[in-house]
């Protein structure tokens with residue numbers, strides 16, 4: 001057989017759109033699969049034995065198996081009889097068998113070249129170890145199969161490999177048997193008793209060290225816990241292990257959900273397309289979300305690890321035990337599991353700060369997605385490449401949709417709804433609709449209109465206006481959605497609005513700010529609706545969207561003084577923080593206008609005095625103070641500037657920050673010194689202190705002591721949080737010490753890949769005007785890699801996503817840079833290339849000259865190059 005195994009060529013016939021409305025149940029079910037992996041050198045021979053039974057007895061359709069272009073078909077037989085060439089047809093994406101019985105066993109042998117697989121999908125090698133990634137459609141690159149989540153089978157797996165080279169052999173489920181073979185080979189046999197879709201299959205073979213522990217479940221069963229990593233990294237797995245045990249306990253306590261196998265394995269690999277993968281009993285993780293030590297990982301890294309470990313663990317019930325019918329239902333498992341990991345982290349740390357962080361992520365990444373050419377509903381209706389829908393919308397807005405149901409039902413009814421969901425659907429592949437039905441069954445809340453959140457793209461804007469009627473207040477709310485700058489028509493959404501009233505007079509007296517009336521949950525269901533609040537009086541400020549009760553833009557008519565009342569006295573952390581952010585944003589936008597017309601600008605005195613009061617506040621949680629004292633970022637403010645003028649915006653924000661820094665230099669410095677002296681104690685507190693301290697450092701960097709204080713912190717820091725905070729500020733500066741620090745940091749950490757990622761990232765987000773040429777030259781640095789997604793994103797995405805002013809350089813060179821990188825990476829790893837495209841889709845928000853530059857780049861890419869489906873789908877959408 002002559003097979004062309006070019007791993008890098010993109011298939012000539014590109015995929016077409018797949019529609020939710022076309023869903024049909026699978027023609028066959030596969031109840032049992034047994035897989036044999038013979039690993040030798042860099043090759044893998046895979047023998048798959050699957051038992052098929054026809055679902056629809058009347059059907060005579062030929063059997064169409066999914067398959068990829070990168071594997072060689074070695075042999076194929078049915079019930080022990082080899083198929084003749086006429087019995088089947090094979091092309092790049094499928095294998096069609098003409099005449100199949102109602103019940104049969106298929107044996108297929110395929111040969112793979114994992115070492116050449118830079119797509120990091122299917123079976124590949126990372127740092128010399130074999131590993132797999134099958135979600136969403138990677139299993140079809142291992143063998144021909146019905147590679148769809150509604151086909152659920154029990155898997156038995158046998159792995160054979162050289163014992164010296166691959167001492168660790170892992171797959172899903174429980175280890176049944178292992179032993180020696182001739183010629184220095186050994187084998188292991190794994191058995192997963194739970195039927196699962198192919199996307200949850202996993203296999204690992206490699207040289208790995210192991211950290212082991214144990215967990216006793218609520219019913220008293222003992223579970224063996226293992227984290228596998230490279231020998232030199234195994235000392236950095238303790239935090240991940242602790243997070244795993246915390247997750248297991250949390251899910252028992254919160255949802256009564258217990259782990260269901262005797263063993264839970266996690267493997268950390270350096271080359272990985274995303275964060276981590278919830279394969280049944282064998283999670284595979286990006287090293288970034290496992291490895292941590294105080295010297296090499298920031299507090300943020302620690303929190304991310306806790307969140308991702310929790311996320312993958314929680315998938316065992318929300319994703320694995322109950323899975324998705326097809327990929328349009330992706331948010332069924334992802335939105336729900338993000339909600340669960342957010343709640344877990346809230347319970348482990350500070351609920352208030354976690355909510356602010358989650359809202360910030362949503363606004364920074366999901367809102368722009370939802371307002372631009374890549375906007376799609378939480379449950380998309382069509383796609384070309386499903387990998388492009390592992391989006392902020394499906395994950396983060398999906399989590400907000402679950403959170404809104406939680407608010408509408410209340411915690412108790414929500415929990416009952418979860419119980420009903422598992423009672424009804426354990427072991428099944430189901431839909432978002434099934435989830436909502438379970439929630440309805442648990443409560444008397446009518447969610448008929450609420451369901452529209454699943455099918456409506458775009459972020460609703462809520463506009464609030466007030467009117468007094470005697471002692472009553474009439475609050476009118478209007479909802480609307482704009483995508484690509486144009487208002488769309490849609491059936492109104494059911495929006496939960498949590499609101500309370502803050503008394504101005506009482507606030508001023510320093511009394512409790514809460515009005516007599518408790519917070520209310522309003523149900524906005526019409527396009528425009530008026531709510532009457534009886535007897536709240538005239539002297540009140542509405543505290544709107546407490547806890548950020550819905551994923552919406554908030555537009556209201558509160559003036560600066562009213563916002564400052566909320567900022568100072570509201571008891572809701574979101575409303576407090578958002579009030580200050582809103583003022584900060586308005587100040588920066590006004591400063592930008594004044595800059596453009598060469599006028600002088602001064603922020604209102606009352607804003608400054610609030611700032612000053614916060615610096616001298618010793619009672620409030622330091623992490624929360626850090627949040628309050630941070631000016632809104634350029635990306636955030638940019639969403640309110642039409643058209644976006646990135647450089648003006650940048651200058652305006654710098655101007656405001658400089659003013660604050662120099663005006664309050666002394667109190668900021670005093671506070672900084674006080675916090676610096678604060679001894680290390682328990683993690684959340686200490687973490688909050690560092691966050692606050694490093695926020696203040698950002699202001700001090702703008703003053704006469706800037707270079708001195710940054711170099712001191714850089715030289716003396718005992719942990720990565722402080723070290724990278726100082727280096728980041730140095731990297732943006734013109735100080736002499738800048739280059740020294742960058743060089744020192746590189747020398748100190750050049751053997752720690754995850755730390756070197758940070759070194760690339762701090763240079764990519766630099767505010768210096770030479771950032772573009774720096775980033776270009778870093779592409780040629782010997783430690784840069786187009787093949788390792790972490791390294792690639794550390795440089796490229798940090799620049800294109802986070803460095804608004806740098807990326808949107810007037811010359812358009814930032815766009816050319818990104819287009820070049822996308823093309824290059826597309827030949828190596830289409831999934832990861834596609835994840836770089838989004839910034840080019842933002843052109844409608846820019847001025848005409850920039851629009852033309854991006855349009856012609858997109859046009860060129862599409863016309864002149866052969867592209868993967870992944871990248872092509874996004875470029876085509878982005879151009880529209």
Ligand code: TRP
Pocket residue numbers: 133135136272273274275276277278311312334390
């Ligand atoms: N399901 C995984 C999660 O949410 C993410 C995932 C989807 C993924 N596709 C992937 C991870 C491809 C790596 C590669 O945690």
Ligand code: ZN
Pocket residue numbers: 311315333334337
């Ligand atoms: Zn997930």
